[in-house]
Every structure is written in structure tokens, then in C-alpha cells.
Amino acid sequence: MTRFYDLASLTKPLVTAPLALAFLDLDADRRWPLGFHDRETPLTVRQLLSHSSGLPPWRPFTGEPVAQQLRREAMGHPLLRPATPGLATYSDLNYRLLAELLEAETGAPFVKLGAASGLNPAPWSTPPTVIPDGPDATAWPLATETSLPARSPWLPHDANARAGMQGHAGLGAAPAQLHAALIRWVAAGWPQRMAVETAPGEDGARWGLGLRVAHAGQGRFGQLLSSIPPGIGTCILEDPTEAAPLPTPGLEADPGPASGWWFHLGYTGPALFFRPSDQACIGLLLHRRGPDGVLLDAESLRARRWATLARFVGQSGG
Template identity: 30%
Template structure:
């Protein structure tokens, strides 16, 4: 494991990494290597370095908060999301949007597009809901699997509406505090202290390129090293750092503790955190017969092991996990062997890199 991590650094795939591999919650390999920041200053990576989890926010914050809300009887998986966010079904495709269920949003089968740069013009939840109402569906609900940031944006807004609290408070109360995830939080308002975090991109080059077709000539893009604040544009610019699809920061130790809950069927320290039936629903494939992206199969947020998936044949049958944006961060769980793997790299620093996916495949093949 150490040689593989050091090889990734030597080949320039990332400046540094923290990897934690555990069985039954006990670390078998847990080390930090390389640099948390390479430019303009250099900082050493440590076990306590916090990483921008990017799209892992969906399965570490939003998914468990939704499932806990279901357990408490304040939400149903078969409910149309418009029951909680009626303004969502007032614009384009209003009839179809009125039928989109919580289940479909969780399983990425709502028909919503994968991504839209709402942050170019929208600020705040009300503006985002108007933009979502005006966004056409790419498919009828239930007909296609599309990994959609927009679906998890909606789930985050629904949690705020149901609990009448900001999303970060909902997740703190329902997820982070009960699981003792003391180093897990959103970067709200002010950035997290730089010395605690792994550096990300220099500027917003990735999304700046994605926004080129929208003809935006003037936008207050960040130019310096992004560190301690969300790299994702919709989270950072539009929603003050807190969103259902991105914006969460955490450490390998916290994520290892979180992953352990999933391989233990929802039990944390002999206490029931998630209902076992909901854990089964969340980790079984719901997209097997749906045309989707590259053969990827989905449970609720989690990707389920499949030869055509992100990590290919490197992960065992019955396992599940998620690989974040740019293949720089990942969680993978095998409930059969009770093995979990948390891989955190700053592969976006100072620019995104090719080759990370293949490196992750080799790493996970060695682990599992």
C-alpha cells in the first residue's frame, strides 16, 4: 500500500494522500504521505488533514440525513419531492416533475440533468428552486440513470424545508453528532482554516471551462489556491458553501468511522443508527435495466460493484462505494469481508490530472 501511494506521488498524480483501510473498523493501513499543499507554499500532509469531499457529500451527509428523516416518519421514499418543494413543479415539465419521487432522486433516476451552472446567475435557495423549475428534464422519471447533482440539491432543500433548519444544522444533528464525526463539516461563510485542509485547484479552471458554452465574459472567478472552501461552484458561489451535492469537508478517520456503519448494516457502537432495511435498499442496485452512463450501477447515491463501473473488477461483488469528482477521493465498502477503504488525495492541486482512475483501480484491487 505504501509503495502504491508513494508511486502515485512520484508519478505526479497527486501531491499527497491519506489512505485508511480497515476491517471491522480496525485500521490495517492508515498513513499520510506527501504534501497537503504544493504551491504557493508547501505543507506536509497529516492524518488529520481535511479534504473537500466534493460529490461524496451526497452519501456522507445528504443520504444518511434523508434516511434518518424517513425513520422518524417525517418523509417517505415514495413521496413526490414536490410535496415538500411545490415550487419545483411550476415551470418546464411541471407534470413530470410533480411525479418525481424521493426514491428516484436518491437513486439518480429522476431524469434531471447531471449538472447546470446555476451559480452564474442564481444566489440562494429560492433562486435555485426557480432555476430548477425552469430546467428541462433529460428523461422521463424512472426511465434513465443520470448521476445528478441537481437531484441531491433538491434533497438538501427538502431537508431544510422539513426540519425548518439550515442543511448544515440538519446534518450535524442527524448524522455528524450521533456518529462522533467531529472533524466533518461544511465550510459555511468563512473558509475553514487553511492549515487544517488539503489545497484544491488554483482558481476554478474546471468549471470555468465547463461554463464556456454559456457565454459568460465576466464572472468573479477565484484566482488563488482554493483551500478550506468548496471547489464546487454551485455550493460556493450560489449557496454559501452548503449544498446537498457538494461542500462537505472531512478526514480519513471520520470517514472510516462512517463507512463502518454501512458494513455493520446501520449499527454504530451497538446502537441502531440506520434501519437495516433502509441500508439494504440504499446499497442494492436500482438501475440495472436502465440505460445510463458507462454501465455504472446505482443504489441510493452509492455505486454498486459492477465490471463496467468506475473501479471495474477491482471491487468484489456485493460491495458498494463512491468515487468523487475527478477520481481524487473515494469510499468503498465490502459488507461480506467487513472491509472498508477511504482514499483521499489532492489530485486537483494545482490542476486536475489524468490517470487517477487507473491508480484507484490498482489500489482497490490490492485492498479487496
């Protein structure tokens, strides 16, 4: 059986960032068109792509403008915290705003723009594996009186995306479909343009224009990826199981040196890795439901990704 996967935040590097790089001026000040009339510093596409805009991690997608939402204080959940001053803070809001700018610039709805990637925008005809609601469903009522969007097997899993794709989530793919999309993505040069170190982030992260540096410290994906020989091309690794993941190496606080790879992770489980030196690209397809039907926590999800990558590294001679 061919499985279908909710790609979640892989929408950002595979769809939204390429569109922004193709259609938008990276350094024009966008405060006024986006409604940030009280902001004292410029707001640019470059900042949005690199998560260095200073926006907090999350607000519910209710159709209300982001700037208007942020004028109201919302506390009580880690997703609602303020950004860390001076550091890139990973935020869905950056890509929601990029989607707004793209729709204004092109005159086309984001869903139509996204379909040109070769991936499937929701609602889907084939549902992916269902996973339980996560932290955004808990944070939702703390930030808005609007009801949580209804669940549907044909819509993206996370509550924010259920209410609207808008640049940060909402596309899915079967393995062969993602493989073809990644080949086109690499050939078009998009990841090469994203893999440009732009902004320091929290916990030692380094962000480019849509991708993040994969460091080679203990327990980090770059530690595994560093041993993959050149010339592997574009590969899709699929692990559709719900088996309990084996323990992984402990994740040390020091991120270590850059591995030469860049990456992005999807909330629902999939991941994307790219090496500019030889344009190697790995798409990881798995889901986040554990053997008891519960949502895997971040560490267990890292373990499932680690195990899938480790098998591939061994097979590739790394």
C-alpha cells in the same frame, strides 16, 4: 503531517442520503414544494436518491431555485445537456433538492445537519490540497450571468460547491476522522439501505438509493474489489502524492457482472466502496492534482485510484 481532504460528492452518500432516509418519505410527490409546477410526472425522494428524476447533470448554485433555472434553456457544455430519457443521469441537482427538502422538514440548516455526521462542513480551518478549476467553471458562464464564486482555500474546490454546499458537496475530513465516520455510517446501517438496486443508468450503470453498483468488467473497480477476502472491516487508504499514475487496464464498454460491491466517487479524488455481504468498507483518500499542477483528467484519476486499490488488494491477500 495529517492531511485534510475535500470529500466533494462523498457528501451525497455519507450525509445527504442518510438524512433523507431518516427524515423523508421516499415516495411522496414533491413537485409542488420544489417548484416543478409544469412537471407532468411525480418527483419523489426515491428518484432523487437514485438519480432517476430526469434532471440534467448540473446547473450553477446561485441561490435561484432549480426549477426556475431549468425553465431557461442552457446549451453549449456537456454538464448542461438534458437527461437521457429512461436512464438514471448522475446529477448534483438531485441532491441540492434533497437538501432543500431536509431543511424544510427539520427546520435546521443543511450545514448543521451535515456536521452531525462527524465530518467537517466548510469553511475549513485546515485547507485541503488545492486543485485547478474544472469543467463546472467553464460551464458556469454559459448558464448564468451571476459571477463565478471567488476561490478560497477554505471552501470546496468545485465552483458549484464554492457557492453553497446544499446536499451535494462541502464536507471534508482527515484520514482518522473519515475512518471514525465510516465506522459509524456502517454500524447505523445506512449503506445497507442504499445498496438496493433501484434504477438503470447511463453506460450500463445501476443505481441504488445513494450508491452505485460496482461492476466487475475489465478495467472497472469491481474487477479489483472482487478478489478481496471477507472480514477486512473498515479501512482508509491514503495516497497524498502527486506522482504521475501508471497506466491501468483498458476500460471496456461492457460493465460486466456485479462484483458484490457498491461505490461512490468524489470529484476531487476520494472514493468510497462498500460490500453488503460482510459490511466491508473502504475509504480512498487522494487528490486530483497532477505532478505539473494541472487537474487530472478522468482517466488519469481512475489510474491513481486503481493503483491505490491494487496495492491494498495485494496486501489483503486478494
